[in-house]
Amino acid sequence: MTQHVVLAVDIGGTKLGAGLVDAEGHVHRHAEVPTPAAEPELGAALTGLIDAVVDSAAPFAAGVACAGPVDPARGTVSPVNIPGWRDFPLVDLVAGTVPGVPVTLVGDAVAAALGEHWLGAGRGARSLLGIVVSTGVGGGLVLDGAAYSGPSGNAGHIGHTVVDPAGPPCVCGARGCVEAYASGPSMVRWARERGWAGDDARALAESAASGEPTAVAAFDRGTEALARGIIATATLCDVDRVVIGGGVAAAGPVLLDPLRTHLERAATLGYVKRVTVAPSTLGRHGGLLGAARTALLAPRPGAPAYA
């Protein structure tokens, strides 16, 4: 085992993952466990996982991607879908398992965007929006080639940009957020209210692929909102590429085709029209690779402060 590896950790509401990753993005060891519901099982599962992956190896840095909200400056997390952690000192916990190794925290959507920019569908883009369409709609930004998390760690949160102030109510308290139209549950709810009889976003995508009109209309409505959110992001952040992943995006053309149509219809400015949309190629490994990239790019102790 070379010493030139980093420890990458990816923490979601369903699974905890950890791996050793080298500077080329090769994953040398990898393990996953289900995410326990609460402490102390949660912390114990994570430290056990890290111990097993690190074993006798000596990573020179660690990167941790975690479901948000995260506070990279304080090193704490309060993931919406991990109720057992609120203002939880995740960086301290990880640092305790790999003494002397610097630990960097990043939100999972930013990590996914960074992973795609490094090794996936975002390669070659200068500025990139990564979107995860799933039970919610998350997003992360890579600007001028570097992850941009923002002072509070929440940059790129496209799911809560408002596309119609008269739109449906959103969990955040506003009306007409992208998430209130384009998340899996939002599209399923809308279709069921109009007589579609399925249960989840996967079934809705299958119905849409077979041409069932209500399911097709649900994706059309969701992707119109998503297109408006992408246009707002492109207008403000001047991204040149958008990479879309997540469970709902795995539906492929059922989502991407109407999305591209709505983008072409609604974009008016030249620099916004040039944005290309590509499906994720890393899938759920994007977060782990992005966490690794975060660690690889972090300033090293004792080294000059520039990368």
Place this chain on the structure above:
Amino acid sequence: MTQHVVLAVDIGGTKLGAGLVDAEGHVHRHAEVPTPAAEPELGAALTGLIDAVVDSAAPFAAGVACAGPVDPARGTVSPVNIPGWRDFPLVDLVAGTVPGVPVTLVGDAVAAALGEHWLGAGRGARSLLGIVVSTGVGGGLVLDGAAYSGPSGNAGHIGHTVVDPAGPPCVCGARGCVEAYASGPSMVRWARERGWAGDDARALAESAASGEPTAVAAFDRGTEALARGIIATATLCDVDRVVIGGGVAAAGPVLLDPLRTHLERAATLGYVKRVTVAPSTLGRHGGLLGAARTALLAPRPGAPAYA
């Protein structure tokens, strides 16, 4: 004259300005001339101005702020309000007047944001949106302390974020852009359609300050749209401060008070609610100082590529 000065140039549709600025932001020489309508007078006025300011001094770098759109990578400009320049090689022109000096180009809104961040109402902010409310609504971003222009040079263009897809038509071809509500001409047009008898945004601000209901309503409507654009920017870019300048913003509380009210009403996410709004303190000098800052921060020839 110390050698430790940069040449700063600020180019707008009304005036051309140039100055020598040191690392503390002191302006050692400054001159302005009206902007001629067309070539060759335009280029001659600019090179004459630069020659007069530089004289025997030897700036080690030059920063040029110009009305947009600009293309910093190619060094060309096509300012909407300077019809005589389309894809004009501005960097080459300036470089010809100060041989051997590296020249950096930046959009005027980004320069204004950078100036405010350096020496004005944006000091201490980590991420900042600078807005110019005038005949249009422009914007520039400083993210993690550095100007962010984006791959095409258009980042921060808040005036063309859509706040209501059913809103009034905008010059860009979309409907419901911030600029279609909040620019001086948009507010004046709306008020005149409802019987207000004044001519321009300055008169509208005076009417609103005196409590005239239609003028008050015009500012209320304009600032509601501006608030929605700011909320979109804060949601996506996680800015912690907004600095507002430009002719219309010079109205002060008539604009700022309803703007803050609408921000408080419409913001729902914690990290968006924390954003503070401050009036510009540099006014029309922001662009020149931002141009200087751009030059001071640019990589120097022969020096390492990190700042």
